[in-house]
Amino acid sequence: MSTNESLANLLKEERRFAPPAELAAAANITAAAYEQAGADRLAFWAAQARRLTWETEPTETLDWSNPPFAKWFTDGKLNVAYNCVDRHVEAGHGDRVAIHFEGEPGDTRTITYAELQREVSKAANALIELGVRTGDRVAIYLPMIPEAIVSMLACARIGAPHSVVFGGFSADALATRIEDADARIVITSDGGFRRDKPSALKPAVDEALTRPGTEKVRNVLVVRRTGQETSWDDERDVWWHELVDRQPDTHTPEAFDAEHPLYILYTSGTTGKPKGILHTTGGYLTQTSYTHHAVFDLKPETDVYWCTADIGWVTGHSYIVYGPLSNGATEVLYEGTPDTPHQGRWWEIVQKYRVTILYTAPTAIRTCMKWGDAIPAKFDLSSLRILGSVGEPINPEAWIWYRKNIGADTTPVVDTWWQTETGAIMITPLPGVTETKPGSAQTPLPGICATVVNDEGTEVPNGSGGYLVLTEPWPSMLRTIWGDDQRYLDTYWSRFEGRYFAGDGAKKDEDGDIWLLGRVDDVMLVSGHNISTTEVESALVSHPKVAEAAVVGATDATTGQAICAFIILRGCASEEETSGADAPGGLVEELRGHVAKELGPIAKPKRILPVAELPKTRSGKIMRRLLRDVAENRALGDVTTLTDSSVMELIQSKLPTATSED
Numbered sequence: 042m043s044t045n046e047s048l049a050n051l052l053k054e055e056r057r058f059a060p061p062a063e064l065a066a067a068a069n070i071t072a073a074a075y076e077q078a079g080a081d082r083l084a085f086w087a088a089q090a091r092r093l094t095w096e097t098e099p100t101e102t103l104d105w106s107n108p109p110f111a112k113w114f115t116d117g118k119l120n121v122a123y124n125c126v127d128r129h130v131e132a133g134h135g136d137r138v139a140i141h142f143e144g145e146p147g148d149t150r151t152i153t154y155a156e157l158q159r160e161v162s163k164a165a166n167a168l169i170e171l172g173v174r175t176g177d178r179v180a181i182y183l184p185m186i187p188e189a190i191v192s193m194l195a196c197a198r199i200g201a202p203h204s205v206v207f208g209g210f211s212a213d214a215l216a217t218r219i220e221d222a223d224a225r226i227v228i229t230s231d232g233g234f235r236r237d238k239p240s241a242l243k244p245a246v247d248e249a250l251t252r253p254g255t256e257k258v259r260n261v262l263v264v265r266r267t268g269q270e271t272s273w274d275d276e277r278d279v280w281w282h283e284l285v286d287r288q289p290d291t292h293t294p295e296a297f298d299a300e301h302p303l304y305i306l307y308t309s310g311t312t313g314k315p316k317g318i319l320h321t322t323g324g325y326l327t328q329t330s331y332t333h334h335a336v337f338d339l340k341p342e343t344d345v346y347w348c349t350a351d352i353g354w355v356t357g358h359s360y361i362v363y364g365p366l367s368n369g370a371t372e373v374l375y376e377g378t379p380d381t382p383h384q385g386r387w388w389e390i391v392q393k394y395r396v397t398i399l400y401t402a403p404t405a406i407r408t409c410m411k412w413g414d415a416i417p418a419k420f421d422l423s424s425l426r427i428l429g430s431v432g433e434p435i436n437p438e439a440w441i442w443y444r445k446n447i448g449a450d451t452t453p454v455v456d457t458w459w460q461t462e463t464g465a466i467m468i469t470p471l472p473g474v475t476e477t478k479p480g481s482a483q484t485p486l487p488g489i490c491a492t493v494v495n496d497e498g499t500e501v502p503n504g505s506g507g508y509l510v511l512t513e514p515w516p517s518m519l520r521t522i523w524g525d526d527q528r529y530l531d532t533y534w535s536r537f538e539g540r541y542f543a544g545d546g547a548k549k550d551e552d553g554d555i556w557l558l559g560r561v562d563d564v565m566l567v568s569g570h571n572i573s574t575t576e577v578e579s580a581l582v583s584h585p586k587v588a589e590a591a592v593v594g595a596t597d598a599t600t601g602q603a604i605c606a607f608i609i610l611r612g613c614a615s616e617e618e619t620s621g622a623d624a625p626g627g628l629v630e631e632l633r634g635h636v637a638k639e640l641g642p643i644a645k646p647k648r649i650l651p652v653a654e655l656p657k658t659r660s661g662k663i664m665r666r667l668l669r670d671v672a673e674n675r676a677l678g679d680v681t682t683l684t685d686s687s688v689m690e691l692i693q694s695k696l697p698t699a700t701s702e703d
């Protein structure tokens with residue numbers, strides 16, 4: 042079986058969904074945008090840059106004289122925080138809600154643009170009082186509370202690049218990121234609420250700052266969130282409510298060069314050691330603003346937007362902070378987990394705030410599928426008009442479930458492909474234009490040039506697969522890996538001359554639509570056939586008994602690689618049912634038969650192991666490389682960005698060591 046046939050199999054039902062007529066008629070973007078951008082890509086981006094308010098308008102769009110080090114809008118000057126906050130107040134929208142904050146315990150705060158302007162100004166003044174100067178790095182280690190957004194904007198306002206570290210990371214992970222970015226200030230909190238109880242953050246900062254390499258941190262600015270007991274260093278630690286609250290609530294923003302560094306953010310670490318990605322000012326804000334407007338069809342006067350990502354990964358940066366706020370959106374910010382105090386918490390929030398646009402990850406959608414259709418059905422979700430997905434390939438099964446159970450079988454689902462490195466969405470349907478196909482990210486956005494190439498770098502014809510590459514620079518592209526230009530060149534620009542190598546496998550279907558097939562590192566070679574993990578996982582998840590699946594290729598003497606599948610069964614509650622040992626013979630045969638029917642006999646997993654949980658990164662992605670380590674009886678690789686290391690212990694301890702026979 043070729044992979045092309047298997048794709049055809051997955052596509053056999055030919056499910057397509059036209060945009061709702063009403064949405065299409067009033068959409069922010071029409072098909073004409075593709076033509077305009079196709080005719081003159083740089084003119085198109087120059088026009089999008091005018092969405093922003095510049096102190097000095099750029100005259101040059103792209104400087105590509107030293108590839109792959111791009112400069113966008115290089116002679117322009119602007120302030121990012123001014124664009125995200127002040128200009129909306131100046132335009133008369135000071136009373137518009139910027140943030141509906143929902144704490145996990147049920148406490149709420151409503152922050153208008155006028156209040157946000159005061160909060161950001163005070164925080165900027167506080168950072169200046171702490172001696173933070175333009176160019177100094179600030180580490181931010183906070184839960185999902187408004188101060189996280191305020192801190193990021195305060196840094197942007199004074200030109201101090203931030204490095205947000207996910208609040209769930211360990212002291213070690215925090216210390217290496219503080220050291221790598223050479224941060225001088227850390228902003229944190231006593232803790233945050235998670236799963237019904239206060240969860241401390243400050244102790245991890247205290248511990249991190251005992252590590253070598255972090256000596257240059259002068260101050261720790263601490264938000265009081267939970268009120269829990271917190272150890273204190275009088276010389277170094279400062280309470281937010283003591284320092285920030287007494288600051289003047291006005292601050293005059295200074296304009297910075299378009300290429301001034303805005304932030305450093307480390308990748309999720311799904312495929313290895315995280316990379317410190319550097320984003321700059323003008324191009325980044327142009328593309329996050331444009332894509333948020335285009336892909337979510339945002340109508341700032343009427344929409345209520347909610348992105349469930351954490352602020353600690355790129356989706357939180359681009360689609361909680363910079364994209365939506367630059368567009369003057371009203372958004373929801375939720376602190377906690379989806380199942381506290383009950384599994385309908387998200388849907389309760391959608392109902393409460395009348396959320397119209399929801400952006401989340403396939404892992405969350407599959408978890409909701411596992412909990413069952415009855416839970417969202419209890420809530421009024423009729424306000425929703427657009428649903429988005431990001432982070433991993435979304436299985437057609439999960440896509441359909443999302444649209445049907447959350448989107449009343451009418452809302453468009455936009456599957457958005459992008460990376461920390463790309464800074465903003467790159468490949469996606471447009472809700473008012475594209476006829477969507479479940480499981481496919483489909484089309485490069487206007488102004489974006491992406492294609493699929495083979496090993497030799499030749500573009501593949503429709504109906505074939507290979508590697509995803511970006512063939513032209515784009516405004517929100519990473520500028521380098523922080524402090525390591527060589528790694529930037531090696532990782533992204535050396536595989537295919539002159540093109541950006543994303544590291545993802547992809548296919549073009551007969552219509553030329555792009556389907557993401559998972560990491561190139563994860564592609565399996567079984568008896569001489571390339572098989573994508575995504576396809577086998579999608580086939581497994583399409584079986585009614587399977588909620589989630591992670592597939593890896595383990596070295597095998599006879600076939601090269603043997604397919605090993607770890608599955609979570611649907612609606613299964615007890616430990617017994619998820620024993621970690623190979624599944625009972627009946628179920629194994631049933632699932633193998635199902636995969637064979639969907640994809641062909643060669644894609645049949647050799648082993649199928651039910652597990653209670655899969656190892657995931659903090660951003661919710663399955664870490665297949667760890668499962669591969671387990672399947673091949675190796676020591677585990679880097680686990681620092683894993684959500685819960687006990688998951689791996691559980692899987693390892695229960696995994697029978699002998700390889701079962703076919």
Ligand code: ATP
Binds near residue numbers: 309310311314432433
């Ligand atoms: P690391 O680079 O450290 O291994 P990571 O790649 O998981 O971590 P991110 O930048 O958060 O870090 O994730 C980007 C990757 O996520 C993409 O390269 C792709 O593999 C996957 N991805 C994101 N969105 C989609 C999508 N809509 N469809 C398919 N894959 C996606």
Ligand code: MG
Binds near residue numbers: 308312460544
């Ligand atoms: Mg990556």
